[in-house]
Amino acid sequence: MSSKYTPMIEQYLQVKAQVPDAFLFFRLGDFYELFFDDAVQAARELEITLTGRDGGSERVPMCGVPYHSAETYIRRLVEKGYKVAICEQMEDPATAKGVVRREIVRIVTPGTVMEDKPSETPANNFLAAIAEKPEGFGLAVCDLTTGELYATSVETLEQLKDELIVYDPAEIIGDERLLARVRKSAGLYLAGAVPSVWTEQDRALLEQQFPSEERDSLPPPSADAVALLLAYLRETQKRTLAHLSAIRRYDAERSLWMDPFTRRNLELVESARDRSKKGALLGLLDRTATAMGARLLRRWLDKPLIDRPEIERRLEAVECLVNRSAIRDEIFRILKEMYDLERLVGRIAYGNCNARDLVALRATLERVPALKACCLSSGSATLERLLGGVDDCADLRDRIAEAIVDDPPVSVREGGMIRPGYHERLDRLREASTDGKRWIAELEQRERELTGIRSLKVGYNKVFGYYIEVTRPNLSAVPEDRYERRQTLAHGERFVTRELKEKEALILEAEERMVELEYELFSDLREKIAGQIPRLQKLAAAVAAVDVLQSFATVSAERRYTKPVLTDGYSLRIEGGRHPVVEATLGDRPFVANDTLLEEDGDRILLITGPNMAGKSTYMRQVALIAIMAQIGCFVPARRAELPIIDRIFTRIGAADDLAGGQSTFMVEMREIRAMTARATRRSLVIIDELGRGTSTAEGMAIAQAVIEYLHDRVGCKTLVSTHYHELAYLEERLRHLSNYSMAVRESDGEVMFLHKFVRGAANSSYGIYCARVAGLPEEIIERAYELVRGYEAKAAEFEHEQAVRETAGGRDARDANDAPGETVVQLSLFAEPAPERPKTVSRKERQVLDRIRDADLVNMTPLSALNLLFELRQKLLESR
Template identity: 50%
Template sequence: MAAYTPMIQQYLRVKAEYEDAFLFFRLGDFYEMFFDDAIKASQELEITLTSREGGTEERIPMCGVPYHAAPNYIEQLVERGYKVAICEQTEDPKQAKGVVRREVVQLITPGTMMEGKVLHDKENNYIASITHFEDDTFGFAYNDLSTGETKVSLLSSGFDEVLNELSVSGAKELVVESSFNEEWKRKIKERSVMTFSFEDDCSPMDQYHHLLEEVNQDKLRQTIARLFNYLYRTQKRSLDHLQKGTIYQPHHYLKIDYFSKRNLELTETIRSKGKKGSLLWLLDETQTAMGGRLLKQWVDRPLVNEDEIISRQKLVETFINAYFEREELREKLKEVYDLERLAGRVAFGNVNARDLVQLRRSLLQIPELKDLLKNLSSAEAETLSERLDPCEEIVDLLESAIMDNPPLSIKDGNMIKDGYHEELDKYRDATRNGKTWIALLEKQEREKTGIKSLKVGYNRVFGYYIEVTKANLHLLQEGQYERKQTLTNAERFVTPELKEKEALILQAEEKSIELEYELFTAVREHVKEFIPRLQSLAKSVSALDVLQCFATVSEKRHYVKPVFSKEHRIMIKDGRHPVVEKVMNAQEYVPNDCYMDAEREVLLITGPNMSGKSTYMRQIALTAILAQIGCYVPASEAVLPIFDQVFTRIGAADDLISGQSTFMVEMLEAKNAIVNATQNSLILFDEIGRGTSTYDGMSLAQAIIEYIHHRIGAKTLFSTHYHELTVLEEELTRVKNVHVSAIEQNGKVVFLHKIKEGAADKSYGIHVAQLAELPEELINRANEILTRFEQQDEQINSVKEKEFSNAAKSNTQLSFFEDQSEVKESAFSSKEKSVISKVKTLDILEMTPMQALNTLYELHKKLKG
């Protein structure tokens, strides 16, 4: 260390405290990076890598970015999951003795971004924390620093529940203790790209103690404290916009696990990982950024409380029945700025005058929104109207203080209105009058000298001057002006009077700009006092926005209000998949019914590939989710239970990160449903068992159906190509066969996409291959092989039936339904005894007829030797 120059030593000392971050080290007008930071930054940001002397023989790698362009570079790094520590000069260089003192003033991370392109308007930017306690419970908290929202919960169902909550929050950064379990870290990284940060202190600090008033459990207070301590330590400023921590219980919402959320494409699609094509994309008719974020929260966490759902439904119905008022509401909402994030920026100190103008315009819409809601003659709308606080005091302040079109910068003046502050008005008057005097001076001097091109100008280096071209210098009298500057084609002069006026104007301008900045800061601090009211208003406006959005979508797409069944009955008439219907022409979409009750709990769905089995299953789940967020549903009539959980196993995908095959992923998702589902859950299983051999797969599929039927009792839709399973309808009382119909025309399959009662007669797999335009030679060969397999199958079944019939007549045939203890073993050979031993382990009555027949046939062959 001693070998380096004092400045590099200072850099290394600071860097040692921020080893996991890029250190932006301020040197003059640049942020510089050295050593490994410089090498990596030059690659990530595509900037030039240079070097400098640092006191040793080897030159130090170095790169830098201009301070005014730094925000763009910081955004790029943070978007890629990195952290950036901003190190500023904290001492006046003129007063420094030796190296100017520098300190990190802020650590910017993926979870603490306050502005920029990384922060999407309609998405929260959460940072989360996990605290593990000795009794194997977990505290889970998450916060959006840009809005101040903080929520916390105590989870007691193992680390899988933690993973699920983490995936629902969509947090980009996770704060844990430094000794956090490595296996848990690995599991988290398998699910998402996560930036890890560490904070060992989980003792609440005095400055935010008031934010924990509603959190009365010590474990939860520690969990929030870990998160808040990290935020205060890294942001190094007052965080007055942080809202009180609120406790939430996961079981108060419809549980949709990570796999199911992905399979149902609730907020993003599987292929593109983007919003377009998801349920959220379909629903988003919100007019404000706040409403967009709340909509996503509601989609992520549907309700299970019927009263709360119906409360939302009533407002949706009110808005549907008031088209013109709803359209006016939508127009007014368009003018409402992002109040939540604006409040955060006010507290953070990075709000500008234009933001405050947007705030004023937003608040001016509130009285009109209140009046519109009052005119709807609805108790729910009246209640919502009362919650809209117009914050008149802020409006009055901003009306009198801030200009209508201020500049972006808050340090260049022209922000504060005339008449707001007497002293500022005096400075402005002096500046304006001085400039008027300058204009008159130019006119007078032109007349006096006869030089029409004479002008009075100004630049920052030389101040005000009188400029005369060299061609006109002969027109000046000796000593008329005092020479100030010589140019190629002109001379510049001053007069004692011009010097005096210049001093007056520049002094007034300088003092005016300084005073404006002070006044703006005071206005901003005054607005800061209203942050809690602004945040409360934002919540009400957001809810209003989402509910009008539901009404708009429901009316536009002809949805109906669902009714909830206490008997856990499903009755959907003309149901549609909301997203597929929107993507297709609505007239081309084939609607389908669904009926399930206590006698009809498992629907076994058969039918060709591409016929719509998966779409049908998904639409049932999406209809339930839409109903439980308070929206209307895509059907002509709908009666639904309120589900507690939704589980899906749809589609095939390898998990490359964890090295798991498609079949293993399938089994894990199936296990998750089977272990956690209740009789109030909804299960969707699509093609379970297709990733292994036919007999293995069929056995697993049947065992799963039987387990759900006997042990769980959940409403289940199970699609399959194993036609052998359709016999389960005869053996399991609550299993019913339905199929997606298709017909053959001229050797080609036509999909009708209509769900009908009963089982499908064939799968039409080769027809689908033909639709995919595989080579004709290949298709013909496949048909030949299929015909041969079908003939062989018929022959085998014929032989089995004949031999089984003969064996039944044999004196040596063992009756499988008698008490085995009555059989005298001495009557049998050793080979026959081994068969008897095998038979004793079987339970024929628990088998399907086909399984029993196959078993008996194999035993009979063994007896024959």
């Protein structure tokens, strides 16, 4: 039975069966062709013409792109979230018997793009792998272009999702169900990440790629995730990836933890309004000179430190560079001349670098000694340690300098890369070719003399090679014995001689061999450098760190930031603090600096009231930003700052304030509050901006109050709360560690002026109606609103009086009355008790156990002391029976 399709189409179908979920770019001569459904879809996505081809018994839909411009098309498909499998011809069609052998050489996926984008962004392009084990969840994240590979394990799906969001991956691979669960819990956050179902792991590759000490210590979930990632990379990239040389494993708990909502709300890496980096803290702090520095800065901002000595080491370098502007400028100047070492190394390892990349590497390495000298003379112990001992890879620099010319061509297949004197045989071939060319150049003169034809010319074309051209009137003078006719033209004839053809063959052969040899020499050199990748990566990491530190110093000096004092205590004392980003956007208008004081024995919770637009949100965020800036090792916008190490930051915003995010409903907010109450510790900072909006006033206020009480009594964290529920000001009397503050306004002649000054005491009005008037609401509405509000206030006063009377009559009864439904929060606050009564199910001993767990300093605990604690707790529980 004869097959339905032509052999070529049959081959296509076989290959396509290996990659059902990818576009197959099938190489046919100078084109990549797509067939069948692929062709129909690609024609639509790429806006190219759909044609057809005779496939045997039927006509097959087809479209194609020229191989030399395929990269742009591939990128466009991948950016749309598709995968592209590239199938090449594996033998020379001229010599192949039957259908040329073809194989997939690589599958490009959103997470494995190696090609530079036209506007090469320094940002990372991450591929993430997730795995689930009984012990928990594993995450491995890699950037193929830079060779970064991070791995961690977490306990809950929630944490896995939070960690994933930090990386903003282009693609996530894993088991189908797990992928679905993660995406569901991430809501809108991971919308840009393409999920790829992948379950194969490769342990052998894990062993091959990493030394035993690195992989053995990986917790099982992380090891699974890394093995998953490696198997996927092998499947899609089909080559060894020497630049994935180290697993940077970390513990998510060992850095200042923030949930995705908090990161977004504080506008750390992108602004809420247009998701740009510019309006975010990252944009403000980024004065890096290199792409590797820019990427590292982002990583530092993603994971602020909680280890005081480590923070102080960074601050020491920043201080030194702030004070020594000449060195700082010099460092910047040197860094500016360095290329993206990590990406260069990535291309060298991947095998897609060209000679220009090597020249860029050389130029970068040439700058290292100067950078080193700067760091050594800076007087900073940190900079000295960073670069002092670093291997400057001078041998690699010299090798490249010896081998590669200063300005090589883009292509590695056309010669012109290798320096004269580098390789003897290449030099000889070059000589032969130049000699031959010189001989031909001189031939014209010689032949003119020999034949006496003054207009005789020597020329070259692709079809006939070198020839001698004689015009018609001179044909009689041609020496017929030596000249061989090749081509007749209208105005004359073209000839060759035996000698000319011999020389020509020599030149062409020499040139062909030269190109081959150059490619070989280049590949050798690339391999040699590829063998030294860990050295280059270490250097790149050190340079990147210097870059970030100089970036911090530059911003700090320009914006008059000060060095924070970090302590192990509880107190947070900021004098004259500013919001770095708002300050920067105000331009010439002065930003009003404000103090913040949160102390163990004093205020732990500041309840902030004040009218709209007074600066409440700005103030609260500025405290968080100052803490974060300090913990990444940067100076802070304050006159003076004494800061404890914060372990976690939570921010919550009233539903109505988060409309821009488009997803925050009251329910989501409540869920987030739950997460916060579960995870906040004494060392955490909690910011609540207008909690409880989005439901009825009474309930909203009740929830707000209950949350505040919980944080006050149970958690003891530092808390800033803003509210429009002025009634909550009563809490000051009830809660020992809570005080009222407000944003000051000046009122005169019915005009309100925002002073943006943070002052003690509750605001007496929210000026909501005033704002409504400023906004231009009809006077009739305004008048009526004032009238109503006066009515409410009178009622509230009456109510309070009644309650006070009842309280004196019998406290207990009055308190019980509070539990009755329908009572308002205002009254609750009148019957202050240091701690609300807990449900009876927990005994005092049990409570003590819970408190001990809550207060335990896990971060600084050794396994042995943890065991001791566990023993002690169990003892207590047994006693409480």
